[in-house]
Amino acid sequence: MSKSDPHSRPPSTDGMLATAAGDVLPVSGYRLGREIVLPRTAEAMVWLGAGLPLECVAVPGVLxxxxxxxxxxxxxxxxxxDVHTALGHRPAAKPLVLGHEQVGRIVATGDPAYAANGMPLRVGQRVVWSVTVSCGTCARCRRGVPQKCLDLAKYGHERMQRGWELSGGFATHVQVCAGTAIVVVDEQVPASVLAPASCATATVVAALAAASALVPLxxxxxxxxxxxxxxxxxxxMATDAGALVVVSDPDAARRQxxxxxxxxAVADPSAPGESPTxxxxVLAALQDAGAAEPTIALEVSGAQTAVQTVIDLIGIGGVVVLVGSVSPxxxxxxxxxxxxxxLIALRGVHNYTPADLQQAVTYLSGGWHRHPFSALVGTTFPLEKADSALLLAATTRYPRVGITPQQPATLG
Structure with a gap:
């Protein structure tokens, strides 16, 4: 695999993809592989740049x-x-199919294909998959950090390419490449609970693992x-592991x-001076009541003031895990x-390993009903209204907005 072509396969046949605006994109087939002609044309909503509407691109088949x-x-x-990319707040190649949090059902495999646990995959299974595609053989993959593979590709982050048009979740289908960790999921767990597993939940598993390697939860x-x-x-997850958790956020609804x-307990970082909130x-009051000083801090907001807060307030022998600082x-x-x-340890976590994704799914399958995970997706839009979903996601207090492609977008 290479960053310029995630499949590293030579083209053999040419064709064209039509967009709703009447434009076309070149598409190539390959000499090796299994050609899949879809019963209905797959569609992907493609980002062309900040301030521009998403384009609907038709993909009649894949190899x-x-x-x-x-x-x-x-x-x-x-x-x-996704929101930061769409708004132009972070660099991204275009055209681009956004989306890397999703759940779906296998409709075809390039045999042989295997799940992260080594079991063969088959048509009809419900699955989630990692945000990254890794080679498995480079020095970083061998060191146990495949999420930083030297030949990495990422769903929802790569330029739309010939042979890998279905590369993001804002689509009816995704071509999940060899080198991706795929996990079969329970049929009974709601899609709204499972979709974030491939980003948010697995990242939290990785962050808690980084912390608990030094300080037990x-x-x-x-x-x-x-x-x-x-x-x-x-x-x-930390509460379920036996920790006492204090959450800080300036938004009252999110504190609730x-x-x-x-x-x-919850705290308001925007509260002035010595405010009790x-x-x-809040941490001092808990310690006065007999709680231990904070020895684990997870910074997931990316705010500069929050990073400073966790470094300043972590207790003796504690560990600070930075997760949210993914933009300059x-x-x-x-x-x-x-x-x-x-005696402070400072660690950074970005993405996760296949084992983290497997653990995330295991946790959600067994414990999603203990907490209101199913309520975290506030509104769901049809695929053709993905622009509206991005706009709402940029302004809503709901942690997530959903997109469902069950009704195909209409091509002009």
């Missing part, structure tokens, strides 16, 4: 190589990174800054949501002497 899987999307959810006081999808998921996901005051921002003050004297 699957060994290990590839074609999945019909049941539900996709809009991640914050059971009995720990955990500070989580940010009560969006990542924050409330972290709150639920954190309480519904098991937070022992401020982060330091203002620097924070790091006092080396304070870090040394407080």
């Amino acid at each position: 699957l190589r060994p290990g590839d899987v074609l999945v019909e999307v049941e539900l996709a959810t809009v991640c914050g990174s 059971a009995g720990a006081t955990v500070l989580v800054t940010g009560a969006g999808m990542l924050g409330v998921t972290a709150c639920a 949501l954190a309480l519904a996901f098991g937070a022992a 401020g982060v330091a005051s 921002g203002e620097p924070v003050l790091l006092d080396p002497e304070s870090m040394v004297r407080r």
Whole structure:
């Protein structure tokens, strides 16, 4: 695989893809693989640049190589990174099919194809899959960090290419490439619970694993800054693991949501000075009542002030895990002497391993009903209204907005 062509296969036949505007894109077939002609033309909503409406592109067929899987999307959810890309806040190649959080059903396989646990995949199985495609053989993959593969490709992040047009979740189908971690999921778990597993939930698993490798979760006081999808998921998982969780967020509605996901207390980082609702005051009150000082902090908001807060307030021997800082921002003050004297560990987490995704699905399958995960997707739009979904996701207080492609978009 290469970043310029995730399949690394030579073209043999040419064709064209039609867009709703009447434009065409070149498309090539390949000498190796299994050609799949779809019973109805697949459609993808394609981002062409900030401020431009998404284009509907028709994909009449795909060619699957060994290990590839074609999945019909049941539900996709809009991640914050999709919004940032669409608004032009982060660099991205175009044209681009956004979307990397989704659940769907296998409709074809490029035999042989296997799940992350090594079991063969078959048509009809309901699955989620990792955001990354990894080679499995480079030095980083061998070191156990396949999410940073030297030959990495990512769903919803790569330029639309000949041979891999169905590369993001804002589509009726996704061509899931060999090298992707695929996990079979329970038929009984709602799609709104499962779709975020391939980004938010698995990332939280990775963050908690990074923290608990140094400080056990059971009995720990955990500070989580940010009560969006990542924050409330972290709150639920840490609480279920036996931690006492404090969640900080400036939005009152999201603080209430954190309480519904098991937070022992919430704080308002925008509260002035020594306000009893401020982060330091809430943590101090808990310690006065017998709780331990915070020894795990998960920063999932990406806000510069929140990063500074977790570094300043983490207790002796604690670990700070930074998750939300995935875009350029203002620097924070790091006092080396304070870090040394407080025995502080600072870790960064970005994406996750196949094992993390498997654990995320296991957690959701067994415990989604303990917390209101099914209520986190506030509104669901049909595929042809993906622009509206992105707009709402940029402004709503709901952690996620959904897109369902069950009704095909209409081509002009």
